[in-house]
Amino acid sequence: MQALYDIPAPAKLNLFLHITGRRADGYHLLQSAFMLIDWCDQLHFEMRKDGGISREDLTWALPEDDLCLRAAKALQSASGCALGVHIGIAKSIPAQAGMGGGSSDAASTLLALNRLWKLDWTQSQLAALGLQLGADVPFFLLGQHAWVEGVGEQLTPTSLPAGRFAVLKPEAGLDTRSVFAHPILERNTGLAIISGFAANPYGFGRNDLQPVAELLCPAVGQSLAWFAAQGLTARMTGSGSAVFALLPTGFELAGAPEHMALRVCNSLEAHPLLGWC
Secondary structure, X not given: OOEEEEEEEEEEEEEEEEEEEEOOOOOEEEEEEEEEEEXXXXXXXXXXXXXXXXXXXXXXXXXXXXXXXXXXXXXHHHHOOXXXXXXXXXXXXXXXXXXXXXXXXXXXXXXXXXXXXXXXXXXXXXXXXXXXXOOOHHHHHHOOOEEEEOOOOEEEXXXXXXXXXXXXXXXXXXXXXXXXXXXXXXXXXXXXXXXXXXXXXXXXXXXXXHHHHXXXXXXXXXXXXXXXXXXXXXXXXXXXXXXXXXXXXXXXXOOOOOOEEEEEEEEOOXXXXXXXX
């Protein structure tokens, strides 16, 4: 095997996000439910026998040391592999949206290189390495919808009913650190139980980051108001500026507001790469 092409990296939606406390080291404790959706980046991997690791941006320009490169370098170093790779990245998931695009790319990179380099690492080995790259990476390696706790590393696979969602992303993004550091952020939401969520997964809880996000990025509030004008209840996903709403069967949306991207997505049954390790 010399190459792997069209490797998907799906986005996620946070169905809710509660901040339940803060650790002494500054990391926030949370509860959430992550759902995989069919909005995907596409990655391409070509073997390099010289040990080099390189990247080609096939849509828009990415940061010089993005998560895909960091994931490839981390796996190469941890495994002692002498092979390298050239990675092509066709981005579709927007940045600073709260949809996990970078983390998903990193997870798909680890899965693809584990196969391309014939390392035979287990899912738990990859997840331990992935956690060093970002808190959301282990979720995408798990490959299933999940109830999430801790700082994002405690994952319980869960099933969800199929759903169709509208996702609205304004041009402006949100910086995760700025949101979590804001003085008005509430950090004391009571603990929820998974059975309570399972009884109403698409109407459970709230996103505790949303009030801060609306202050920092007025377009978030505008997105919420746009959904409300159509009779839909929406909320922000993660710590980014994307807002989503569950669409009833047969519901037709009005055109997207100016300077915002609108996409209709479906929940996935599982990650397309589930079972790759």
